[in-house]
Amino acid sequence: MKRVLFAFMALLILVAGCSKETNGKKEEEVNQSEENTEVKDGEKEQVEEKHVEEAIVFKKSSPIKMDKSLPLETLDAFKVQTRENENEASYHLDLTLKEDDVFDVVATINVKNLSQDVWDDMIFHFIPNAFTEENKPEYLESKADVSIREILIDDNSVDYRLQHDNLQILLEHPLHQNEEQEVKISYSFTVPTDGIRLSKMGKNFYLAQWYPMLSPYHSGWDKMDYGAGESYHSDFSNFTVDYHLPEDFIIASSADNDPIQKSREGKLAGENIKEFYMTFMKDMNVSKREVDGTEIRVFSYPEDDSHREKHLELAAETLLFFNENFGQYPHKQLDIIMDEGGMEYPGIVTVSKGGPNAHTVIHEIAHQWFYGMVSNHPYYTPWIDEALTNYATYLFFMKGQNQGPGTAFTRANDLLQMGKSHGPMKPSNLHTVDYTGQPMSYVVSVYENSSLELWELSGENADVGLDYLRKYFNLYAYKEVDANEWLRYTRAFFQIEDVSQLSDWISFEE
Incomplete structure (x- = not known):
C-alpha cells in the first residue's frame, strides 16, 4: 500500500473500530551508542560495504484476477483450485530488550525454494524500517531506529539492499528448486512511542511484524510496499523465539506456551501460523477462563476491570459459537489485550481500552478463522477476510445473541448511509491502494457493504449465511484464497448464474 494511506488511519479507526488508534506523542530520539548496537569499528565498515545503495x-508476482466467464459449478462437484506458495521458511528468533529500550535480534531463518525458478535474491518484509525518520508517516511524531549489523547465508556475509520495508538479500550462489539456505540477520531496533502496532505505549511494548518476514513466492516475489492496514503478506510457518528482558514483564504472544507468571526470559513456540506477535506488559490485570480446551486471557489496566470481565464473557461466548459453527479454534490460548486498538494476530487480538467494544472483540476473534486459518492477500483482496469476518460478527449477533437483523446490522446500515453521503460507493473488491485518500469508502465498501451484500445473497437467512462460512472454512483451511477462487466458491454456493447479480458491489473491470 502507498504510504499516503497512513494519514487516514485515525479516521478508519473512528468509523470501523478495526484499525489501530494513534495518539502521537513526541518521543525523544534514542541515542544509540556503539555499545548499545554492538557494532564495533570493523563491523561498521562491513555494514557500509554490504548495504548496497542501489534501487531494489x-x-x-502478479495477482490472479476474477474470471467471470467460467462456467457455474455445483458444490457437490466443486474442487478447490488454490495455488501453493513456492517457498517455505522456519524462524528462530533470539530477542534481547536492553535497558535503553533497544531491541537486539538475531533472526535465523531457514528458507527453501519450492519453485522452478532459480533465485539470485531473497525478498523480505522488514517493517521496522517503515517507521524510521525517513520512512514513517508524517502524522506519527515518534520514530523507530533500525540498524542491520550483518547478514549471513550459511555463515558467509552477503550483500543486501534495504529501502522502506523492502529487504533484498543478494545471493552469492543461486538457489535452485528444493534447495535450502540458512539466513542469519543480526539487527537492532527501537519502536515508536504511541506507534502503529509496532509500538511502545506507556510501559508496554507491542511487537507486530518485528522480524524479517519472508515474502511468499508465486513465479515472483509477492511483495508490495508496507502501508496502513494489513498490506504485508506472509505464509504459514513455524517459529521459536528466545527472549531476554532486563526485568519481569507479563508476556502474551502467538505461542501456546506463554508463561503463567511474569518473566524476564524464556522460549516460545508457534506452529503453522502466519506471523508471530508478542507483547511485554506492565501494570496489567488479567482475567482467565478455559473454554472448549482453550484458555482465554483478557489483559487490561486496573481502571478497566469491569470492562475486562465483560470482554471475557463475550470472548467465551464467541469462541464457543465459532467453534460450533465453523471449526475448532487451533490454539491452546486466546489472548485479548485491552490497549493499542483493534487488530488480529494468530492466537492473540488487541482492542481499545474501555468499552463497550463488543463488535471489535467478536470481529477480531472471527479473524482467527478468516485470516488466521484461511489466508488471503490483504493488499490485493482485503475484502475477502474483512467481509467474511464482519459477516460472521453480524451472524453471531443474530444467532448467538438472538438479535433481529435490523438490530444486528444497525452499525453496517448507519455506516453505509454515512458512506453514501460522502459520494458514490466504490466496489468492495479493489486493491487496498485503490482506496487511497478515501478512508470512508474503504471502511464502508470493504467491511460493511460487503457484509450486507452477503446477507442479501443468503436470502436474509442466518443459517444459510453460517453454512456459507462453514463450508468455505472447511474447503480452504490453511490455504490461500485469491479473488477468482472466492468468486468460484461464492457462485457455486449461491448458484449465481449471471455474475452481473454482483455488480452492485463487485467490479469485473480489468
Whole structure:
C-alpha cells in the first residue's frame, strides 16, 4: 500500500473500530551508542560495504484476477483450485530488550525454494524500517531506529539492499528448486512511542511484524510496499523465539506456551501460523477462563476491570459459537489485550481500552478463522477476510445473541448511509491502494457493504449465511484464497448464474 494511506488511519479507526488508534506523542530520539548496537569499528565498515545503495529491483508476482466467464459449478462437484506458495521458511528468533529500550535480534531463518525458478535474491518484509525518520508517516511524531549489523547465508556475509520495508538479500550462489539456505540477520531496533502496532505505549511494548518476514513466492516475489492496514503478506510457518528482558514483564504472544507468571526470559513456540506477535506488559490485570480446551486471557489496566470481565464473557461466548459453527479454534490460548486498538494476530487480538467494544472483540476473534486459518492477500483482496469476518460478527449477533437483523446490522446500515453521503460507493473488491485518500469508502465498501451484500445473497437467512462460512472454512483451511477462487466458491454456493447479480458491489473491470 502507498504510504499516503497512513494519514487516514485515525479516521478508519473512528468509523470501523478495526484499525489501530494513534495518539502521537513526541518521543525523544534514542541515542544509540556503539555499545548499545554492538557494532564495533570493523563491523561498521562491513555494514557500509554490504548495504548496497542501489534501487531494489526484483521479480514480482502478479495477482490472479476474477474470471467471470467460467462456467457455474455445483458444490457437490466443486474442487478447490488454490495455488501453493513456492517457498517455505522456519524462524528462530533470539530477542534481547536492553535497558535503553533497544531491541537486539538475531533472526535465523531457514528458507527453501519450492519453485522452478532459480533465485539470485531473497525478498523480505522488514517493517521496522517503515517507521524510521525517513520512512514513517508524517502524522506519527515518534520514530523507530533500525540498524542491520550483518547478514549471513550459511555463515558467509552477503550483500543486501534495504529501502522502506523492502529487504533484498543478494545471493552469492543461486538457489535452485528444493534447495535450502540458512539466513542469519543480526539487527537492532527501537519502536515508536504511541506507534502503529509496532509500538511502545506507556510501559508496554507491542511487537507486530518485528522480524524479517519472508515474502511468499508465486513465479515472483509477492511483495508490495508496507502501508496502513494489513498490506504485508506472509505464509504459514513455524517459529521459536528466545527472549531476554532486563526485568519481569507479563508476556502474551502467538505461542501456546506463554508463561503463567511474569518473566524476564524464556522460549516460545508457534506452529503453522502466519506471523508471530508478542507483547511485554506492565501494570496489567488479567482475567482467565478455559473454554472448549482453550484458555482465554483478557489483559487490561486496573481502571478497566469491569470492562475486562465483560470482554471475557463475550470472548467465551464467541469462541464457543465459532467453534460450533465453523471449526475448532487451533490454539491452546486466546489472548485479548485491552490497549493499542483493534487488530488480529494468530492466537492473540488487541482492542481499545474501555468499552463497550463488543463488535471489535467478536470481529477480531472471527479473524482467527478468516485470516488466521484461511489466508488471503490483504493488499490485493482485503475484502475477502474483512467481509467474511464482519459477516460472521453480524451472524453471531443474530444467532448467538438472538438479535433481529435490523438490530444486528444497525452499525453496517448507519455506516453505509454515512458512506453514501460522502459520494458514490466504490466496489468492495479493489486493491487496498485503490482506496487511497478515501478512508470512508474503504471502511464502508470493504467491511460493511460487503457484509450486507452477503446477507442479501443468503436470502436474509442466518443459517444459510453460517453454512456459507462453514463450508468455505472447511474447503480452504490453511490455504490461500485469491479473488477468482472466492468468486468460484461464492457462485457455486449461491448458484449465481449471471455474475452481473454482483455488480452492485463487485467490479469485473480489468
